Amino acid sequence: MTAGLAAPAVPARLAAEGVTVRFGGIVACDNVSLSVPPAAVVGLIGPNGAGKSTLFSVLSGLRRPTRGRVRIDGDDVTRSAPQARVRRGLGRTFQHPEMFDELSVRDHLVVADRLRLGTRRVWADIATGRGFHPRGPGEDDRVDALLESLGLSSIANASVRALPLGLMRLVELGRALAAEPSVLLLDEPSSGLDTAESAEVVAVLRHVVAARGISILLVEHDVELVMALCEYIYVLDFGVLIASGAPGQIRADPAVRAAYLGTESERLDEAARSGATELSEERA
Amino acid sequence: MLAYILAGLALGSIYAIAAASITITYVSTGILNFAFGSFAFFLARTYYWLNSQHGWPIVPAALMTLLVIAPALGAFLYAVLLRHLRQVPKLIQIVATIGLFVAMPPLALVLYGSETINTAPGLSPQPEHVYHVLGTVVSLDEVIAYSFLAGIVVLGTVLLRFTDIGLRVRGLVSTRALASLSGINPFVISIGVWVIASVLAGLTGVLAAPSVGLTPDGMTGLMAAAFAAVIAARLRSMPVTVVVALLMGVVTDVIQEYLPQTSSLTAAIVQSIPFVVTALAFSYFYVRYGAVRDVAGGGSLDSAIEVQGGARPGLTPRTRPVLVSRSMLSFGTVGSLVVLALIAVLPLVVGGYWLTLVAGGFVYGVIFLSFTLALGEGGFLWLCLISFAGLGAVVAAQFATVAGWPPLLAVAVAAVIVTPVGILLGLLTTRFGELYVALATLTFGLLVETLVFTMNRFLQDGIGVPMPRPGWAIGDRPFAYLALGVFAIIAVFLLNLRRSTTGLALSAVRRSEAASTSVLGLGVVGLRVLVCALAAFVAGLGGGLLAMYSGTALPTEYSTYAGLAWLAVLVTIGVRSVIAPIVAGLCFSVVPGLFQTYLPAGWGNLPTILFGLGAIGLVLNPDGSVTLVARWFETLASRLRPGRPPDIDDTELIIAETAGTGGGATVLASSPQRANS
Numbered sequence: 008m009t010a011g012l013a014a015p016a017v018p019a020r021l022a023a024e025g026v027t028v029r030f031g032g033i034v035a036c037d038n039v040s041l042s043v044p045p046a047a048v049v050g051l052i053g054p055n056g057a058g059k060s061t062l063f064s065v066l067s068g069l070r071r072p073t074r075g076r077v078r079i080d081g082d083d084v085t086r087s088a089p090q091a092r093v094r095r096g097l098g099r100t101f102q103h104p105e106m107f108d109e110l111s112v113r114d115h116l117v118v119a120d121r122l123r124l125g126t127r128r129v130w131a132d133i134a135t136g137r138g139f140h141p142r143g144p145g146e147d148d149r150v151d152a153l154l155e156s157l158g159l160s161s162i163a164n165a166s167v168r169a170l171p172l173g174l175m176r177l178v179e180l181g182r183a184l185a186a187e188p189s190v191l192l193l194d195e196p197s198s199g200l201d202t203a204e205s206a207e208v209v210a211v212l213r214h215v216v217a218a219r220g221i222s223i224l225l226v227e228h229d230v231e232l233v234m235a236l237c238e239y240i241y242v243l244d245f246g247v248l249i250a251s252g253a254p255g256q257i258r259a260d261p262a263v264r265a266a267y268l269g270t271e272s273e274r275l276d277e278a279a280r281s282g283a284t285e286l287s288e289e290r291a
Numbered sequence: 292m293l294a295y296i297l298a299g300l301a302l303g304s305i306y307a308i309a310a311a312s313i314t315i316t317y318v319s320t321g322i323l324n325f326a327f328g329s330f331a332f333f334l335a336r337t338y339y340w341l342n343s344q345h346g347w348p349i350v351p352a353a354l355m356t357l358l359v360i361a362p363a364l365g366a367f368l369y370a371v372l373l374r375h376l377r378q379v380p381k382l383i384q385i386v387a388t389i390g391l392f393v394a395m396p397p398l399a400l401v402l403y404g405s406e407t408i409n410t411a412p413g414l415s416p417q418p419e420h421v422y423h424v425l426g427t428v429v430s431l432d433e434v435i436a437y438s439f440l441a442g443i444v445v446l447g448t449v450l451l452r453f454t455d456i457g458l459r460v461r462g463l464v465s466t467r468a469l470a471s472l473s474g475i476n477p478f479v480i481s482i483g484v485w486v487i488a489s490v491l492a493g494l495t496g497v498l499a500a501p502s503v504g505l506t507p508d509g510m511t512g513l514m515a516a517a518f519a520a521v522i523a524a525r526l527r528s529m530p531v532t533v534v535v536a537l538l539m540g541v542v543t544d545v546i547q548e549y550l551p552q553t554s555s556l557t558a559a560i561v562q563s564i565p566f567v568v569t570a571l572a573f574s575y576f577y578v579r580y581g582a583v584r585d586v587a588g589g590g591s592l593d594s595a596i597e598v599q600g601g602a603r604p605g606l607t608p609r610t611r612p613v614l615v616s617r618s619m620l621s622f623g624t625v626g627s628l629v630v631l632a633l634i635a636v637l638p639l640v641v642g643g644y645w646l647t648l649v650a651g652g653f654v655y656g657v658i659f660l661s662f663t664l665a666l667g668e669g670g671f672l673w674l675c676l677i678s679f680a681g682l683g684a685v686v687a688a689q690f691a692t693v694a695g696w697p698p699l700l701a702v703a704v705a706a707v708i709v710t711p712v713g714i715l716l717g718l719l720t721t722r723f724g725e726l727y728v729a730l731a732t733l734t735f736g737l738l739v740e741t742l743v744f745t746m747n748r749f750l751q752d753g754i755g756v757p758m759p760r761p762g763w764a765i766g767d768r769p770f771a772y773l774a775l776g777v778f779a780i781i782a783v784f785l786l787n788l789r790r791s792t793t794g795l796a797l798s799a800v801r802r803s804e805a806a807s808t809s810v811l812g813l814g815v816v817g818l819r820v821l822v823c824a825l826a827a828f829v830a831g832l833g834g835g836l837l838a839m840y841s842g843t844a845l846p847t848e849y850s851t852y853a854g855l856a857w858l859a860v861l862v863t864i865g866v867r868s869v870i871a872p873i874v875a876g877l878c879f880s881v882v883p884g885l886f887q888t889y890l891p892a893g894w895g896n897l898p899t900i901l902f903g904l905g906a907i908g909l910v911l912n913p914d915g916s917v918t919l920v921a922r923w924f925e926t927l928a929s930r931l932r933p934g935r936p937p938d939i940d941d942t943e944l945i946i947a948e949t950a951g952t953g954g955g956a957t958v959l960a961s962s963p964q965r966a967n968s
Contacts, residue, residue: 067809089805093812105806107799118795122811128792129818138790183810 019078020045020222021066021097021190026075028061028246035061037246038075043190046220048212050227050237052257054266058246059226060102063192066224067099068092079190098188102195102226104175106167112178113163116150117142119185150185156211157181172199180208184215190222197229205229209236234258242266294427295544301433303540304440305498307533309517311443312491314524314532318464319484320369322376323526323726325388325733327492328514329395332507334361334489335496339411339505340403353414357493365489369482375910381725382672386862387907389674393859394903396507397896405896411500436498443491444533460484511852512562515737518730519565523572526726539568559742566738573731577722583731584724626921627870631779634873638771646767648884653774654840655876658833659861660781661826667867668788669822670801671720672729675736676830677857681849682709682739683831685749688756688844698761702835706828713827717820736851744846755845758838774836775873781829782869789869797822856902863905865915874917878902 019042028036036058043049051059064070066077068089076085079095087095107115121128132138154160157177162170167178176196183191193212197205209232215221227233233240234254242250242257244266250257257263309327317323324330337360341352368391376384413419415431422429451457462470463480471477495517496510503509520539524531543564550557576583637649658680665673683705690701716735720728743749749756764770788794799807800818807813838844860879865871883898890897905916912919 069805069809088814089809090812090814093809097809099809101806105803105810107802107806109798109802110795114795114798118792118799119811121792122796122813126812126814129796129813130793130821132791132793133784133788136787137792138787138794182806186810186812 018045018081019043020080021224022078023062023066024076024078026062026065026072026077028058028065028070029073034246036065036072036243039243039246039248040075041224041241041248041251043222043224044239045189045222046216047239048216048223048225048237050225050233050240050254051243052227052230052233052240053243056245057243059243060194061246062243063099063194063224063226066192067097093186093188096189097192098183098186098190099192100176100179100183100194100196102198104172104179106175106178108166108168111164111166112159112170112181113150113154115167115178115182116153116185117146119182120146120149123186153181153185156214158207173201173204176200177204177208180211184211187219188221190224193223193225193227195227196225197227197232205232212236292545292548293425295548296541297424297427297429297433299541299544300537301430301436301540302502302543303537304436305495305513306516306520306540307440307536308443308491308498309495309513310520310524310532310536311447311529312488312495313517313521314526314529315484315491316488317521317526318529319460320373320377320481321467322373322384322388323730324488325385325729326391326395327517328510329392329507330364330489330492331496331499331513332505332510333395333399333496334364334493335411335500335505335510336399336403338493338497339408339500342412344403349412349414349416353497356497357490361489361493362486365485365487366482368489369485372907372910373485374478374481379910382666382670383909383913385672385726385729386858387910389855390859390862390903390906390909392903393856393906394900397899397903400896401893401900408505411505413501414497432498432501439494439498440533447529456483507852508850512737515734516565518734519568519572522569522727522730525576535568539564555745555747559745562741563738566734566741569731569734573719573723573727582722582724583727584722626924627868630870630874634870634877635775637877638768638775644884644888645881646771648880649877650767650771650774651840652877652880653771653778653873654833654836655857655879656778656873657774657781657836657876658830659857659872659875660778660785661830661833662858662861663866663869663872664785664822664829665826666862668785668794668797668801669819669826670797671819671822672725672732673716673823673826674729674733674855674858675716675739675851676826677849677851677854678736678739679709679713679827679830680834680837680854681744681846682712683834684758684838684844684849685744685756685846686831687835688749688758688838691759692757698759698839702832702839705835706831709831709834710824710828713823713830714820716827717823718816721816721819733851736854740846740849740851744849749844749846753845753847755843755847758835758842758844760839760842770840774840777832777836778873781832782873785869793818793821856899859902859906862909862915863902865917868915868917868921871915871917 022040022042024040026036026039027034039058039062041049041051051062053059061070065072065075068077068084068087068091072085076083078084079092079097082095084092084095107118110118128137151160151163154163157180159174159177159181162174167175170178176199180193180196183193196208196212200208212223213236216223225233225237234257237254240251240254240257241248242260242263244262249262249266250260252260309331313324313327334356338352338356341347341355342349347355372387372391376387379387413432414435420431422431422434449457451461459470459475459480460483462473462475463477467477495513499510499513503513516539517536520532520536523535543561546564547557547561550560573583638646641649658676661676661679662673665671665676683702686708687698687701687705690696690704691698694701696704716732720731723731760770761773764773788797796807796811796813797818799811800813800815804815808815834849837848841848857879861872861875864875864878879902882901883895886894886898909915914922
């Protein structure tokens with residue numbers, strides 16, 4: 008945590024402690040600390056190039072930090088591989104959807120659901136001829152319910168190759184949720200979605216937080232959505248954490264407003280005027 | 292010592308010219324020319340045809356070859372094929388240039404005749420003039436090699452540094468997109484680059500032919516040496532490429548002073564030098580960068596508009612939504628079963644010569660399944676699977692003939708023995724980019740060919756080790772069914788793998804390593820190594836069967852060049868379809884028989900040319916012929932079906948209400964770009 012910034016008081020499900028990432032002479036993240044409490048939605052905002060996606064890569068294990076630590080439920084996972092972090096309950100989506108192009112929408116969720124129950128099947132299925140067995144009803148029920156909640160049922164058997172960006176984001180979200188993570192990193196989930204689809208995503212996220220107690224760390228350019236959804240927000244600028252606090256505090260913070268000069272600053276004002284609660288009601 | 296150094300510098304100069312040709316095309320146009328060896332062979336053969344067969348003097352023959360035919364060849368191939376490769380994924384790019392590699396040598400044989408050439412002339416008149424320098428002898432051919440390299444380096448430097456053309460080329464190399472926006476015509480520059488590269492390839496071939504031999508295999512060896520220098524320079528730095536190539540030449544000759552002249556070990560060590568250089572370069576990159584990936588060229592705009600390397604042969608990025616059927620009796624499954632049934636009755640309805648060819652086709656089908664596993668399931672291009680087949684063959688023959696084991700047991704055990712080699716190679720190349728996997732496995736194949744397949748224990752003075760068939764499968768008909776049975780077992784195994792969690796996981800890893808690890812929690816290395824092991828096992832098994840089919844395990848039948856032809860055949864038919872390997876096997880075995888039987892003798896090389904062209908055609912049809920035909924039938928069936936849904940291809944946009952979206956509309960577009968915009 009940067010000096011002078013208050014942290015959430017609850018124990019963290021996911022925490023970054025003094026994370027620094029350097030690319031040669033460029034510092035993408037500079038001594039960044041943040042924490043995500045259980046069953047909370049925490050926002051991470053900042054202008055383009057602020058280091059948000061780099062921090063996500065560090066948190067999910069795709070990139071090693073130059074300095075600092077990452078903890079899941081208090082345990083140091085800085086040196087753990089991404090797959091080890093998944094087994095500890097970490098899930099994520101990507102800024103540019105990372106789809107498995109040869110699989111159908113349903114298969115994206117099926118593979119995540121099966122691997123949640125153990126990676127042993129990856130090896131066992133070869134010997135047991137499971138490829139020719141019908142799928143289990145439990146698996147189908149879980150996947151169908153998730154498809155239904157995301158509004159993807161009608162395209163469940165379609166290939167993801169030709170889906171528009173908005174639907175890809177929903178499939179990616181479904182895949183992440185099928186893995187039943189305890190903490191979920193969402194990288195710009197509303198980018199490319201229209202208003203109705205964004206509202207759908209907000210509703211789904213609220214539901215999973217309430218029903219499953221999932222913690223969410225949300226990177227998002229849509230400031231209104233962040234203000235509506237998040238209980239606590241961190242602001243990055245040029246790799247440095249410049250502010251953190253409740254949405255109201257962030258809106259009023261002069262450093263944040265300076266970083267968001269121009270259109271984003273106006274959007275902050277707009278978000279402040281309309282109020283987060285009102286926005287969320289409109290969307291719901 | 293000086294004599295060795297001077298001779299080594301001449302060899303190094305030839306390597307350097309070859310490596311310069313490969314580097315310049317990769318850096319300028321983004322295409323690594325796997326067909327370089329064939330360019331060199333084709334043009335050297337042209338020079339031989341003019342000079343030796345038609346009596347042209349050296350200078351006119353060389354000028355005609357290097358300043359007329361070579362530029363025309365480079366310009367023609369760029370205009371009709373190579374320019375299209377820039378916009379296709381890397382794997383398809385590699386396979387298409389391999390298609391060219393396969394097609395060009397037989398084309399040269401068709402054009403110029405297929406007689407055996409024992410000695411090829413260089414550019415010096417015979418008898419060759421020699422010079423005495425510092426008490427040692429330097430031949431005119433060596434002087435010519437030094438002179439050409441020095442001339443190319445000086446001319447290249449002047450051209451790139453001090454001329455307007457050089458400025459345009461450097462602009463194109465830095466960022467193709469911005470260069471285009473600045474008024475530089477990439478097509479003109481690229482065609483110029485390919486013209487120069489073709490001239491350099493021809494020059495390399497003519498200079499090298501007297502020492503490496505005027506054969507496709509000799510030129511493939513030369514290409515391997517050039518690739519070693521190119522790899523050491525990470526495919527980009529021309530000065531490093533030239534220096535490494537010169538050093539390789541010097542080391543190759545100097546080391547011979549300290550080794551016994553007549554020992555087979557000496558030959559093995561000398562021929563291994565390019566592979567040692569490659570291995571050292573890979574090790575260095577591994578330690579220095581943690582992975583051996585392709586270095587992206589160009590600027591940020593180039594990266595933004597670059598074709599994503601997702602699509603692979605057999606995996607067309609379709610422009611329309613596709614409903615994926617998981618029914619056991621899908622159209623594709625029924626079609627496959629019908630084709631398999633027809634294939635299964637073939638041994639009953641043909642006899643004699645044709646039955647022998649059909650049996651061979653089934654055996655090739657087993658081997659080709661290893662390509663389907665590696666490329667179709669694993670998504671990586673191994674250019675050395677023929678080496679695993681060869682290893683399976685020679686080991687099985689040792690067990691069966693020398694140790695007296697039952698033939699089938701010998702083949703099975705040999706395949707098991709080969710498998711750890713595949714696992715090791717898989718582990719070593721796990722962190723390699725697609726291009727480097729192809730290069731590393733090509734190098735491995737040539738190394739096995741050089742070090743293992745030349746051992747007299749396996750070669751037996753060129754006749755190989757006998758490999759008997761099982762007593763009940765002596766005849767071609769039972770043997771055909773033995774091969775078909777093995778094919779069917781592996782095909783069912785492959786189908787199970789594809790439909791199971793393993794297949795889903797492999798699909799995931801193939802398309803997005805980041806999402807596979809950080810969302811699904813998959814271990815990428817384990818899955819890749821699994822596929823490597825399976826591919827090596829199947830290749831070893833197929834190799835043993837092929838030896839059984841031939842009656843002899845002859846290592847020379849498993850040259851890396853032949854493996855590339857095998858690859859070309861399979862990708863032409865289809866690399867993802869389970870029946871494609873057996874169809875490809877039958878084509879590979881039966882089509883040349885048809886040509887030999889029903890067409891004039893000179894047409895014997897035509898099938899190989901067609902296979903090469905088929906691989907080139909992958910650019911247009913990445914799914915292969917089987918899938919294309921299946922799609923035609925599928926479309927036809929859907930058109931004939933009453934009340935068929937509207938054709939999505941004809942529809943700009945289809946708005947489909949999706950249930951549960953709270954009134955939201957889902958747009959399924961005929962083009963992903965349109966949909967995303």
